[in-house]
Amino acid sequence: NAGVTQTPKFQVLKTGQSMTLQCAQDMNHEYMSWYRQDPGMGLRLIHYSVGAGITDQGEVPNGYNVSRSTTEDFPLRLLSAAPSQTSVYFCASSYTWGIGNTEAFFGQGTRLTVV
Amino acid sequence: GQQVMQIPQYQHVQEGEDFTTYCNSSTTLSNIQWYKQRPGGHPVFLIQLVKSGEVKKQKRLTFQFGEAKKNSSLHITATQTTDVGTYFCAGRPGNAGNMLTFGGGTRLMVKP
Numbered sequence: 249n250a251g252v253t254q255t256p257k258f259q260v261l262k263t264g265q266s267m268t269l270q271c272a273q274d275m276n277h278e279y280m281s282w283y284r285q286d287p288g289m290g291l292r293l294i295h296y297s298v299g300a301g302i303t304d305q306g307e308v309p310n311g312y313n314v315s316r317s318t319t320e321d322f323p324l325r326l327l328s329a330a331p332s333q334t335s336v337y338f339c340a341s342s343y344t345w346g347i348g349n350t351e352a353f354f355g356q357g358t359r360l361t362v363v
Numbered sequence: 364g365q366q367v368m369q370i371p372q373y374q375h376v377q378e379g380e381d382f383t384t385y386c387n388s389s390t391t392l393s394n395i396q397w398y399k400q401r402p403g404g405h406p407v408f409l410i411q412l413v414k415s416g417e418v419k420k421q422k423r424l425t426f427q428f429g430e431a432k433k434n435s436s437l438h439i440t441a442t443q444t445t446d447v448g449t450y451f452c453a454g455r456p457g458n459a460g461n462m463l464t465f466g467g468g469t470r471l472m473v474k475p
Contacts, residue, residue, distance in 0.1 A: 281463065288372065290451065290467035291406070298461055306462055338405060345461045350394070352453070352463060354405040 250274050254339050254355035261329040261362045269324040269358050271339030277353075279345040280322040281306070282314065284335040285357075291338065297322055298345055329362045336360070366390060366456045369466030377474050382439040384469035386452035395428055395435040398451045400468070406451060409437075442473050 255270045273280065281296035283306075293306030297316040311333060313325040322341075326333060336359050340352040368387045376382050386395065394413045398406040410419055412428035412435065419426045425438045435452055449468040456464055 279461070283465070288467070290369070291453075291465040293462055293464065296462060304461070307464075340406075342463075345455075345463070350463070351396070351408045351411060352398075352406075354407070357405050 252355040271322045273341040277341035279342045282324045283338045334362045367464045367466040373470045375472045386435040390456040392454035396453045401448045
């Protein structure tokens, strides 16, 4: 059972380039989300989805787009990379988001550097 | 802004000493979760508390959820070097819909 798979693990981008961070889960989880982690800032929510076809903004959505065409995949797109987007990105999924066990499973992370 | 606050940000302890991290929310939480992230790793779920005043134990770790469901704590008794990492609380503030919001984390360093 792979769990949550993120690719790539490392990426260097030039300012202005675009790219897509991939996230896939094989646990049939409804809820998926993207976080960025910066030193001293904890984990900040970028976008999340409560099911296929449904996405919503988190705390820091600017500069990022998401889509959820299938239950399994939740890619994160950087439209025009900026140095401020240098961070570690984590994708997470959970079976549900409301009442009940909402344990989040995290991917291994993508370390992104924008130069 | 961040609605779930965590203190302290860093804590150095001698191996064998106790450690506590505190989590506070400005709004009532439906539940509180705790995660541990080892250096260079990803967050891993530890536990979820749901009921007001709930206390749960996992070996040397004790988790509490406040009566008002606005605060929580994680206490580690007799720390070991394997406890090193960053501990995060996470909850769904009452006015934040479905967003799972993380505290800033407490980085624990244990000196052997």
